[in-house]
Amino acid sequence: MDQFTINLLFVGASFALYIGIAVWARAGSTSEFYAAGRGVHPVTNGMATAADWMSAASFISMAGLIAFTGYDNSSFLMGWTGGYVLLALLLAPYLRKFGKFTVSEFIGDRFYSPTARLVAVICLIVASLTYVIGQMTGVGVAFGRFLEVNNTLGLLIGAVIVFAYAVFGGMKGVTYTQVAQYCVLIMAYTIPAVFISLQLTGNPIPAIGLFSEYEASGEPLLATLDQIVRELGFNEYTAHHGDTLNMVLFTLSLMIGTAGLPHVIMRFFTVPKVADARWSAGWTLVFIALLYLTAPAVGAMARLNITDLMWPEGTQGQAVSTEQIANDPAYDWMATWQQTGLLGWEDKNGDGRIQYYNDADADMQERAEAEGWEGNELTNFNRDILVLANPEIANLPGWVIGLVAAGGIAAALSTAAGLLLAISSAVSHDLVKGRLNPNISEKGELLSARIAMAAAILVASYLGLNPPGFAAQTVALAFGIAAASLFPVLMMGIFTKVNNKGAVAGMLSGLIVTLIYIFLHKGWFFIPDTNSFTDADPLLLSIKSTSFGAVGAIINFAVAFTVSRMTAPLPPEIEELVESVRVPKGAAAAAADH
Amino acid sequence: MSVTEKEKESARAYWKTNVRIILSSLAIWALVSFGFGILLRPLLSGIAVGGTDLGFWFAQQGSILVFLGLIFFYAWRMNKLDAEHGVGEE
Numbered sequence: 001m002d003q004f005t006i007n008l009l010f011v012g013a014s015f016a017l018y019i020g021i022a023v024w025a026r027a028g029s030t031s032e033f034y035a036a037g038r039g040v041h042p043v044t045n046g047m048a049t050a051a052d053w054m055s056a057a058s059f060i061s062m063a064g065l066i067a068f069t070g071y072d073n074s075s076f077l078m079g080w081t082g083g084y085v086l087l088a089l090l091l092a093p094y095l096r097k098f099g100k101f102t103v104s105e106f107i108g109d110r111f112y113s114p115t116a117r118l119v120a121v122i123c124l125i126v127a128s129l130t131y132v133i134g135q136m137t138g139v140g141v142a143f144g145r146f147l148e149v150n151n152t153l154g155l156l157i158g159a160v161i162v163f164a165y166a167v168f169g170g171m172k173g174v175t176y177t178q179v180a181q182y183c184v185l186i187m188a189y190t191i192p193a194v195f196i197s198l199q200l201t202g203n204p205i206p207a208i209g210l211f212s213e214y215e216a217s218g219e220p221l222l223a224t225l226d227q228i229v230r231e232l233g234f235n236e237y238t239a240h241h242g243d244t245l246n247m248v249l250f251t252l253s254l255m256i257g258t259a260g261l262p263h264v265i266m267r268f269f270t271v272p273k274v275a276d277a278r279w280s281a282g283w284t285l286v287f288i289a290l291l292y293l294t295a296p297a298v299g300a301m302a303r304l305n306i307t308d309l310m311w312p313e314g315t316q317g318q319a320v321s322t323e324q325i326a327n328d329p330a331y332d333w334m335a336t337w338q339q340t341g342l343l344g345w346e347d348k349n350g351d352g353r354i355q356y357y358n359d360a361d362a363d364m365q366e367r368a369e370a371e372g373w374e375g376n377e378l379t380n381f382n383r384d385i386l387v388l389a390n391p392e393i394a395n396l397p398g399w400v401i402g403l404v405a406a407g408g409i410a411a412a413l414s415t416a417a418g419l420l421l422a423i424s425s426a427v428s429h430d431l432v433k434g435r436l437n438p439n440i441s442e443k444g445e446l447l448s449a450r451i452a453m454a455a456a457i458l459v460a461s462y463l464g465l466n467p468p469g470f471a472a473q474t475v476a477l478a479f480g481i482a483a484a485s486l487f488p489v490l491m492m493g494i495f496t497k498v499n500n501k502g503a504v505a506g507m508l509s510g511l512i513v514t515l516i517y518i519f520l521h522k523g524w525f526f527i528p529d530t531n532s533f534t535d536a537d538p539l540l541l542s543i544k545s546t547s548f549g550a551v552g553a554i555i556n557f558a559v560a561f562t563v564s565r566m567t568a569p570l571p572p573e574i575e576e577l578v579e580s581v582r583v584p585k586g587a588a589a590a591a592a593d594h
Numbered sequence: 595m596s597v598t599e600k601e602k603e604s605a606r607a608y609w610k611t612n613v614r615i616i617l618s619s620l621a622i623w624a625l626v627s628f629g630f631g632i633l634l635r636p637l638l639s640g641i642a643v644g645g646t647d648l649g650f651w652f653a654q655q656g657s658i659l660v661f662l663g664l665i666f667f668y669a670w671r672m673n674k675l676d677a678e679h680g681v682g683e684e
Contacts, residue, residue, distance in 0.1 A: 071650055071653060071654075074631060074650075074653035074654050077653070077654055077655075077657075077658065078627045078631055078653060078657050078658070081657070081658045081661055082623065082627050082657065082661055084661065084665065085619070085620070085623045085661050085664055085665060088665040088668060088669070089616050089619055089620065089664075089665075089668055090616070093672070207655060210644070210654075210655075211643060211644025211645065211646075211651065212644060219645065220644050220645025220646075221644070221645060222644060222645035222646045222650075223645035223646070224645070226645075226646075238645075238646040238647075238650045240632075240635065244632065244633065247632055248628055248632055248633070251627065251628065251632070252628070273683045274683060275669070275672075275673050275676070275682065275683065278665075278668065278669035278672060278673070279666075279669045281665050281669075282662065282665040282666045282669055285658075285661060285662050285665055286662060289658050289659075289662060292658055293655055293658060293659075296654040296655070495613075579605065582605075582609055582612075583605065583608065583676075583681040584676055584681055584682055584683055585676075585680075585681040585682065585683060586683075
């Protein structure tokens, strides 16, 4: 069976599963559509939340980001998991106790302010919509590579599948498909990693293999990696090179942003009790950790494999010949990925060999001079292909490649569905029911939720097909908004007596300052060449625009406290609301009232 | 003390204990990630782990494992506290 047929089988089987779940899990009420009837077991919810959270960025990009930078990109590992501690301790149990359907509804009620609710809805929609663009393009790319259809058709097939289970099933359909998608994506991620770890270290657990002996050298794997990348003039893998202040703030911004993302928070509305919300956050992190503990191993091992392939005689010997790349089956993946334009090489000095090294390094320039090299010849290596190409690089069987294809698509679809659900419930529950037509019937609201979902899918598909030039920047934008506006206001709603005016002033100032800082560095509304600073030479100290969310959050807190102190205290009924949110008792009743 | 005042007192104590547990958990959360993983890494550089140092391990794996422990500890501890103050759900 050829590779194309195998890929088709794996992706087709996974889609059949999602459709089957869609038929089985149809939502009959708004409670089922928004919160799966609050009947989801905490472990099930943990698995669904893990799939909801782990996007194309986690599955496809993260290992590559770590592989080519090393230690400095540990921020992604700590940031994207540490946020769950904040979520579990500071938000999830209390928001579940509050027992409503959207994040913005809590903000509106707790701060007794339609304005606060509207600002929250806008933040929620902008953050979720920018985030979903990347997922839709990710689906297109995965299809394009593995099923040889063009990106447009791939994206449309993905959109139809999401439509089937999200529009009819709402949160209920999305939850159970996300469970299936988690199983697909975690197998797709760990199985190749286990094979590779066995090949390199003899240890079947990649997370342990990373800190084990590299069988080919008899030295620890990381020590070998440090040595060979140093010999090629690259930064030592395990050493710290970047700026410490920026690394701390970037990690913190990712943590706060994770805890403030509405599509993740709303998953905790689906469990029956407050205690379940606490457990469920733990289970979520268990399922996320299975991938996140594997990712650094995947990154380091892939970096080692690639370097070995480019320097088959070792870094002091001769580089790989163009003839070998063309004829040796171990190098077939290079031709495959060259066609996608994501991998490229060029024999600049015409010696029939491809030298891969850091041509900006002084020592390497000396060696290049002596050996007649004319610059690095592995000219293009897109970090995003690392995980997808990994099974081919390690020469694994065809079915593993098919599984990785299905896994990449599952990661993108599950996150897209969660985001679309957050958008549609904000539109139908906060805007239609909350503002336009408060007397709308249950049936009417359910219909409007479905229409909002269908519309959100259309908009997301359109933006996925015609991604604005700033598509790559938008995840940073989503995190910036979540960290600077939503997280602080949710936390203050539970832990402090900040009033309505304080909340609105805090949210707006955190949001506006963060947006301005991002625009100053990335261009106004991401239009190229309208930026006054760059992330290489930022406005404030060494703080890059991607790390500014944490600063925005601090501004939000400070402004909210100051304004709140100068204005009227909380009305007694809101004091009571805060007291009631703080204790678990009565969560079932709070939900039933609704 | 009347019944409602007793209840209020118990609610205040419950919340105070909760905040204390959260603060100590967050101190550990910050220590393993920002501390051991980044700022204190130079101090830990003498402790070798699998070809590198302890700080690298904390940055790439150790902090995640501690986060897991913290969340499960908090869930267990709070469920116990709920029962002690009679504010849990049946």
